[in-house]
Amino acid sequence: MNFENIVVEQNENSAIITINRPTKLNALNKNTIAELHEAFKLLETDKSVKVIIITGSGEKAFVAGADISEFANFSVEEGTELARKGHEILFDFVQNLSTPVIAAVNGFALGGGLELAMAAHFRVASSNAKMGLPEVSLGVIPGYGGTQRLPQLVGKGKAMEMIMTAAMISAEEAKQYGLVNYVVEQEELLPLCEKLASKIIRNSSVAIGAAIKAVNANYTNCVNGYSVEIEQFGVSFETDDFKEGTTAFLEKRKPNF
Incomplete structure (x- = not known):
């Protein structure tokens, strides 16, 4: 699989998708979302792949948000279509895959990045991870499932606080609130995800x-x-x-x- 903005590594029974836009802190633009859809779709149809791990390149960011420059001048209709299509081809698509998806959250997971991590079936974070939905600071709301998945994971009150303050929380706070399952040092992040994947692979x-x-x-x-x-x-x-x-x-x- 050859892509511009992501890298796909396939092992015997698992695959790792790495979002690879380090100069943009792996921000999600239209092309990256399309490539992620294609990669997940191909891996879902490959019956030898029993677990997919999604992560970001480098040590600073999983995904630092959406690429704001792409939609800063959108109309109501264009904004609505942006959210609808994003749900359809990536965020809802990932949540409903029959192949388990583990998000390995390294560094910043903000806005669309946190929404992507929440669409995965569960999450593991590095100790330097920071998570949040800062959209209201831009005069908009989370549009890729954040207002729905965050309350499901952390409860309505905490989700309301995070969304309304636009504040980031630490990896340890995320674990305390049930947003992530484990917190480990950066060098242990992928090995732990692979260990969890190996346990999943043994099952039906x-x-x-x-x-x-x-x-x-x-x-x-x-x-x-x-x-x-x-x-x-x-x-x-x-x-x-x-x-x-x-x-x-x-x-x-x-x-x-």
Whole structure:
């Protein structure tokens, strides 16, 4: 995969996507969003890839926000379309992938960067990470899912505070609020994500995809998450992975998914 703004490294059963715009602190512009969509789409269709890690190049930033120069003069219609298309091709797209996505948050994750990290299925941060949604300081609101995903992760009150003050929080604060799962030193960030990926890889990708669908359903308007869980639980019974998993358990051996 050859891209201008991202680098994709594929190992045996995992892949790392690195946003590579170091002179812009990896800010998201239209081309980068399009390339990320293409990379996630290709990796999702590759059944050998069981986990995707998303990170930023360098030690300063995961993604320091959106590229403001691209939309500073947009009209209402253009702004609406910018948010709608971003949701469709990247942020909602990542959240609903059946392949698990881990965000390795190194340095600043601000605005669209934090929104991208929150679209991943969970997050690990380096100790120097700083996170926030500074959009109201620019006279706009988070437009890539920030007003929805942040309250789901940290609670309504804390999300309101973060959005209204436009303030950044530290990695340790993010862990305290449930925004990230782990905080490690920068050099340990990718190794820990790869260790977590190796634990995921040992399990059934089919079952994991069903679990992602069921968990996400609880956060979808007018969808009963319990009903989706029941449906996906039942569907699991006709999969080869269920047959292999239960047979291996009864035969007291490790499953071969």
